[in-house]
Amino acid sequence: MDFDNEVQRRRTFAVIAHPDGGKTTLTEKLLLFGGAIHVAGAVKSNKIRRAATSDFMEIERQRGISVATSVMCFEYKGLQINILDTPGHEDFAEDTYRTLSAVDSAIVVIDAAKGVETQTRKLMDVCRMRNTPVMIFVNKMDRESKDPFDLLNELEKELKINTLPLTFPIGMGGTFKGVYSLYEHRLQLFDAHNKFRVSEDGIMFEDLNSSELEKHIGTLSQKLRDDVQLLQGVYPDFDAAAYHSGNLAPVFFGSALNNFGVKELLDTFCDIAPAPRPTLADVRVVHPFEEKMTGFVFKIHANMDPNHRDRLAFLKICSGKFERNKPYYHVRLAKTLKFSSVHTFLADKKSIVDEAYPGDIVGLHDTGNFKIGDVLSEGERLQFKGIPSFSPEQFRYIENADPLKAKQLAKGIDQLMDEGVAQLFTSTFNNRKIIGTVGALQFEVIEYRLEHEYGAKCRWEPIQLHKACWITGKDAAQLADFKQRKHTNIAHDKHGRDVYLSESSYALQMAQEKYGKIKFYFTDELE
Numbered sequence: 444m445d446f447d448n449e450v451q452r453r454r455t456f457a458v459i460a461h462p463d464g465g466k467t468t469l470t471e472k473l474l475l476f477g478g479a480i481h482v483a484g485a486v487k488s489n490k491i492r493r494a495a496t497s498d499f500m501e502i503e504r505q506r507g508i509s510v511a512t513s514v515m516c517f518e519y520k521g522l523q524i525n526i527l528d529t530p531g532h533e534d535f536a537e538d539t540y541r542t543l544s545a546v547d548s549a550i551v552v553i554d555a556a557k558g559v560e561t562q563t564r565k566l567m568d569v570c571r572m573r574n575t576p577v578m579i580f581v582n583k584m585d586r587e588s589k590d591p592f593d594l595l596n597e598l599e600k601e602l603k604i605n606t607l608p609l610t611f612p613i614g615m616g617g618t619f620k621g622v623y624s625l626y627e628h629r630l631q632l633f634d635a636h637n638k639f640r641v642s643e644d645g646i647m648f649e650d651l652n653s654s655e656l657e658k659h660i661g662t663l664s665q666k667l668r669d670d671v672q673l674l675q676g677v678y679p680d681f682d683a684a685a686y687h688s689g690n691l692a693p694v695f696f697g698s699a700l701n702n703f704g705v706k707e708l709l710d711t712f713c714d715i716a717p718a719p720r721p722t723l724a725d726v727r728v729v730h731p732f733e734e735k736m737t738g739f740v741f742k743i744h745a746n747m748d749p750n751h752r753d754r755l756a757f758l759k760i761c762s763g764k765f766e767r768n769k770p771y772y773h774v775r776l777a778k779t780l781k782f783s784s785v786h787t788f789l790a791d792k793k794s795i796v797d798e799a800y801p802g803d804i805v806g807l808h809d810t811g812n813f814k815i816g817d818v819l820s821e822g823e824r825l826q827f828k829g830i831p832s833f834s835p836e837q838f839r840y841i842e843n844a845d846p847l848k849a850k851q852l853a854k855g856i857d858q859l860m861d862e863g864v865a866q867l868f869t870s871t872f873n874n875r876k877i878i879g880t881v882g883a884l885q886f887e888v889i890e891y892r893l894e895h896e897y898g899a900k901c902r903w904e905p906i907q908l909h910k911a912c913w914i915t916g917k918d919a920a921q922l923a924d925f926k927q928r929k930h931t932n933i934a935h936d937k938h939g940r941d942v943y944l945s946e947s948s949y950a951l952q953m954a955q956e957k958y959g960k961i962k963f964y965f966t967d968e969l970e
């Protein structure tokens with residue numbers, strides 16, 4: 444197959460949801476229908492349950508599982524499908540945001556009884572930032588749920604995107620009979636007693652007025668006819684361009700646990716989801732069909748084995764063909780590297796590949812060369828955009844609890860920051876080191892990993908801060924004045940850039956109002 448066809452047949456996406464929405468269940472069912480696994484239960488949940496937040500072994504175990512399930516690839520209908528897994532726990536939201544930088548589309552899972560929840564809203568904001576095309580799967584229709592019309596309204600309003608139902612439910616909970624596909628005019632019947640069948644093709648129903656409908660869904664027939672008529676009056680035909688530009692979300696209804704509606708979702712996904720899209724870099728836009736290879740690291744995973752401190756860096760290929768053992772240019776380090784162990788992932792297995800194409804994710808064995816956001820190219824110096832660190836909202840001073848292990852502590856902190864676990868700031872006022880995170884769980888993870896992977900001990904001390912934001916200012920005098928007045932709240936990030944550690948939202952707001960020529964950034968991607 445030629446290069447262009449290889450690129451054209453890649454579909455790289457993530458399944459995202461508020462915890463407990465059904466992300467893990469749906470992912471597993473997609474793998475099941477895609478033929479990548481053969482029994483349900485083969486992919487374990489990688490979520491860290493709230494109850495287990497202080498159980499470090501559990502965290503470690505889960506991290507181990509998530510390396511295998513970070514990327515799941517399979518072939519389906521001639522397409523190469525790459526599903527990127529995202530952590531379930533909201534304290535790892537930043538990991539999820541970065542993973543979203545590596546996908547060409549996303550499937551958002553909604554719990555039909557709960558509707559749009561906080562985490563869904565935040566994840567959708569990130570998709571909107573990048574115009575990522577999204578499809579919505581309204582899950583758990585086998586339970587009592589919200590009215591589907593109300594849900595569609597809620598999705599539009601809360602997720603700030605136009606929606607278009609491509610399937611529509613017939614009944615719900617105890618009376619759930621199935622879904623009707625408005626896209627294919629097909630009736631898919633729900634059989635609560637036969638949930639582990641890999642669904643048949645359904646019944647074609649070009650004309651819902653046929654009396655045949657009664658035979659299948661009885662008294663719900665008229666309601667379906669009325670619903671479909673209403674939907675056809677309200678919603679325009681599917682517009683692929685609107686979906687690809689991130690302005691229209693096709694909606695599906697089903698029940699992942701019952702294997703229901705998943706095949707329709709996967710089949711429609713294969714029909715309409717975008718192939719690899721161009722990626723925005725600082726100097727230009729990179730197109731996937733370009734001959735020269737470019738790619739960026741969006742995730743780094745530490746080895747579980749404390750005796751081997753090597754790591755796995757996940758590289759998203761943006762253009763050209765990636766080849767094993769070929770030298771590539773590491774832009775930040777300005778040096779050439781070759782990779783002999785290049786991994787790809789299939790459900791729970793890792794295997795070595797010789798080549799990979801735009802859209803693919805490869806795992807590169809790393810001995811400390813990579814940081815999140817690093818770029819490999821064939822010599823061009825560029826930096827991809829949209830892989831930022833976000834303003835942390837939780838802060839603690841980190842202190843060395845074992846003076847004999849100062850070196851180990853410094854190295855551990857340095858590497859964990861490169862992995863994107865948290866961010867390190869150094870106060871310009873007292874030189875103390877401050878760790879900033881998005882979630883509280885990270886402090887426990889850092890402490891545990893410093894001890895078990897680096898043999899270092901740390902101690903936390905409280906610091907009351909609201910948010911860290913990066914500051915720049917063209918007016919040097921105003922910037923200097925601000926830094927002088929706020930000198931107890933100014934720090935440097937790992938790259939020596941100025942950061943304002945605001946003590947409250949009020950202080951931040953006042954600073955923004957008073958210092959109009961200073962720019963306050965809430966991600967570290969400073970223009």
Ligand code: G4P
Pocket residue numbers: 460461462463464465466467468469488490531582583584585586697698699700701
């Ligand atoms: P997450 O990854 O988004 O956090 O969600 P996950 O798939 O783990 O699903 C959360 C819970 O919802 C699980 O139940 C799962 O079995 C259930 N679930 C998923 N899809 C459906 C569905 O279509 N219908 C119904 N009724 N339930 C569904 P749990 O009891 O929390 O976990 P488990 O013990 O079943 O693993």
